[in-house]
Amino acid sequence: xxxxxxxxxxxxxxxxxxxxxxxxxxxxxxxxxxxxxxxxxxxxxxxxxxxxxxxxxxxxxxxxxxxxxxxxxxxxxxxxxxxxxxxxxxxxxxxxxxxxxxxxxxxxxxxxxxxxxxxxxxxxxxxxxxxxxxxxxxxxxxxxxxxxxxxxxxxxxxxxxxxxxxxxxxxxxxxxxxxxxxxxxxxxxxxxxxxxxxxxxxxxxxxxxxxxxxxxxxxxxxxxxxxxxxxxxxxxxxxxxxxxxxxxxxxxxxxxxxxxxxxxxxxxxxxxxxxxxxxxxxxxxxxxxxxxxxxxxxxxxxxxxxxxxxx
Amino acid sequence: xxxxxxxxxxxxxxxxxxxxxxxxxxxxxxxxxxxxxxxxxxxxxxxxxxxxxxxxxxxxxxxxxxxxxxxxxxxxxxxxxxxxxxxxxxxxxxxxxxxxxxxxxxxxxxxxxxxxxxxxxxxxxxxxxxxxxxxxxxxxxxxxxxxxxxxxxxxxxxxxxxxxxxxxxxxxxxxxxxxxxxxxxxxxxxxxxxxxxxxxxxxxxxxxxxxxxxxxxxxxxxxxxxxxxxxxxxxxxxxxxxxxxxxxxxxxxxxxxxxxxx
Numbered sequence: 001x002x003x004x005x006x007x008x009x010x011x012x013x014x015x016x017x018x019x020x021x022x023x024x025x026x027x028x029x030x031x032x033x034x035x036x037x038x039x040x041x042x043x044x045x046x047x048x049x050x051x052x053x054x055x056x057x058x059x060x061x062x063x064x065x066x067x068x069x070x071x072x073x074x075x076x077x078x079x080x081x082x083x084x085x086x087x088x089x090x091x092x093x094x095x096x097x098x099x100x101x102x103x104x105x106x107x108x109x110x111x112x113x114x115x116x117x118x119x120x121x122x123x124x125x126x127x128x129x130x131x132x133x134x135x136x137x138x139x140x141x142x143x144x145x146x147x148x149x150x151x152x153x154x155x156x157x158x159x160x161x162x163x164x165x166x167x168x169x170x171x172x173x174x175x176x177x178x179x180x181x182x183x184x185x186x187x188x189x190x191x192x193x194x195x196x197x198x199x200x201x202x203x204x205x206x207x208x209x210x211x212x213x214x215x216x217x218x219x220x221x222x223x224x225x226x227x228x229x230x231x232x233x234x235x236x237x238x239x240x241x242x243x244x245x246x247x248x249x250x251x252x253x254x255x256x257x258x259x260x261x262x263x264x265x266x267x268x269x270x271x272x273x274x275x276x277x278x279x280x281x282x283x284x285x286x287x288x289x290x291x292x293x294x295x296x297x298x299x300x301x302x303x304x305x306x307x308x309x310x311x
Numbered sequence: 312x313x314x315x316x317x318x319x320x321x322x323x324x325x326x327x328x329x330x331x332x333x334x335x336x337x338x339x340x341x342x343x344x345x346x347x348x349x350x351x352x353x354x355x356x357x358x359x360x361x362x363x364x365x366x367x368x369x370x371x372x373x374x375x376x377x378x379x380x381x382x383x384x385x386x387x388x389x390x391x392x393x394x395x396x397x398x399x400x401x402x403x404x405x406x407x408x409x410x411x412x413x414x415x416x417x418x419x420x421x422x423x424x425x426x427x428x429x430x431x432x433x434x435x436x437x438x439x440x441x442x443x444x445x446x447x448x449x450x451x452x453x454x455x456x457x458x459x460x461x462x463x464x465x466x467x468x469x470x471x472x473x474x475x476x477x478x479x480x481x482x483x484x485x486x487x488x489x490x491x492x493x494x495x496x497x498x499x500x501x502x503x504x505x506x507x508x509x510x511x512x513x514x515x516x517x518x519x520x521x522x523x524x525x526x527x528x529x530x531x532x533x534x535x536x537x538x539x540x541x542x543x544x545x546x547x548x549x550x551x552x553x554x555x556x557x558x559x560x561x562x563x564x565x566x567x568x569x570x571x572x573x
Contacts, residue, residue, distance in 0.1 A: 065399075065400075066400070069399045070399060071399060071400065193418060196410075196413055196416060199402070199406065199410065200410050200413060202398055202399060202400055202402070203396075203398060203410070204396070206357065206362045206391075206393060207391075207393060207396075209361070209362050209382075210360055210362055210386065210389070210390065210391035210393075211386055211410055211411070211413045211414065211465070212382045212383040212384075212385065212386025212387070212413055212414040213382065213413065214382050252400060252401065255401070255403075257400050257401060257402050257403075257406070258402070258406055
């Protein structure tokens with residue numbers, strides 16, 4: 001409870017303070033009309049987007065780790081991220097100017113997961129290890145298709161694709177972030193309601209069944225939730241890596257394992273981490289608008305090394 | 312209580328793990344399953360506990376097919392303690408014990424009908440001081456006691472134990488067996504896979520001797536655990552005697568033979 005309280009406070013501070021930083025510092029008590037407009041129309045939406053994106057990726061990672069019994073599982077493991085990426089690229093290239101291109105991210109992410117499940121079923125019973133192997137195959141296949149898109153795209157489009165592939169929180173207007181926030185919260189609530197099952201699934205199929213859990217149903221439910229949470233993010237920000245791995249891992253080191261604690265805390269911590277790195281990205285190279293994906297991977301990598309060495 | 316009719320199961324088409332098993336079992340009994348490695352003991356437990364569901368034949372629990380029960384309702388009647396296992400994350404002991412209450416939980420909390428004295432169980436298994444520790448960091452014997460405690464917290468009428476004594480020292484083994492006798496007095500039905508012929512003989516009411524996926528012999532320990540049967544199933548010649556007083560069979564390694572050969 002105490003941890004939750006602390007994280008909620010830091011989360012709200014992130015929401016209030018990070019939008020003030022950027023190319024020009026915005027003094028909330030003495031601001032011009034233009035700066036106010038920038039604040040409202042780009043910086044705040046960007047911060048909200050970061051809070052959702054980081055939060056969703058962390059929760060999705062936590063959830064997949066639990067059900068796949070593997071602490072290295074991330075939204076990439078089952079081809080969710082790369083599937084969503086393909087969906088977005090498809091819409092960018094073939095149907096430019098589509099207002100809700102995000103729908104293609106869902107289709108892509110879902111088709112990635114469904115393909116992974118299908119492949120693992122072909123090789124016998126759907127076991128965790130079959131599913132992970134199938135996910136790796138899907139990832140490689142999809143990545144090659146993405147590179148193909150990139151290779152054949154005209155120069156201006158390929159630059160856009162590259163920028164998007166690195167991952168960036170740029171967004172305009174507050175409507176989209178708020179819509180994504182609502183969507184994410186609905187699915188987070190479903191996950192929190194099913195917290196007992198999410199804990200029990202770490203015991204594996206046999207034990208979960210003997211405790212009376214409908215294993216197949218909940219396994220699928222958690223895959224769907226993490227797919228939706230990831231697809232929401234990737235459709236808007238591009239596939240930001242590492243958060244789904246590092247945040248659950250750090251929280252587990254802080255003894256946060258039980259789903260009822262871990263779901264909200266992963267959401268808060270993931271959001272805080274991503275908005276923080278995004279702010280660093282904006283400040284570290286002035287005027288460059290460095291995509292946050294680069295900074296997340298770099299800072300995340302260093303931090304992870306430190307944690308591993310210390311633990 | 313539990314009725315099995317023509318049970319057959321195979322993991323793949325070529326190899327039958329369970330062959331034509333039938334039987335009836337009643338409350339207030341301890342039933343020991345004995346047999347060599349790969350004879351189908353564990354598979355029999357998993358099938359009867361409805362963990363494996365794609366078998367042929369029928370299993371009835373209180374005259375209702377076990378596959379027709381709702382999953383949570385079935386978990387209130389059947390609990391299953393696996394052999395030792397590793398969990399991938401550092402969950403605390405108390406979190407694991409809590410999972411035993413799952414069949415009684417609704418959306419928000421544990422059902423008010425649930426009246427198991429968890430503290431007593433925790434005390435009986437001597438794990439009171441382990442509650443806040445990580446499950447993975449405990450020894451095999453401690454982990455086994457925690458899994459047993461969880462099965463009792465689940466408060467089922469039938470308890471399936473897969474080699475419950477395999478990691479316990481002799482004192483904890485004996486206190487476990489005494490605990491099983493207490494559960495038997497509370498009218499529970501207990502199935503126990505064991506490699507310890509002496510425990511099976513001295514504590515169980517019925518012994519099932521398995522061979523190649525079928526029931527080779529069933530009956531009281533005196534009837535089943537004869538010198539000939541043991542030799543036929545395990546292919547091992549043992550020192551064989553009858554326990555003073557109860558006249559139950561007990562065995563020990565036969566060392567003379569080896570030494571005589573020298």
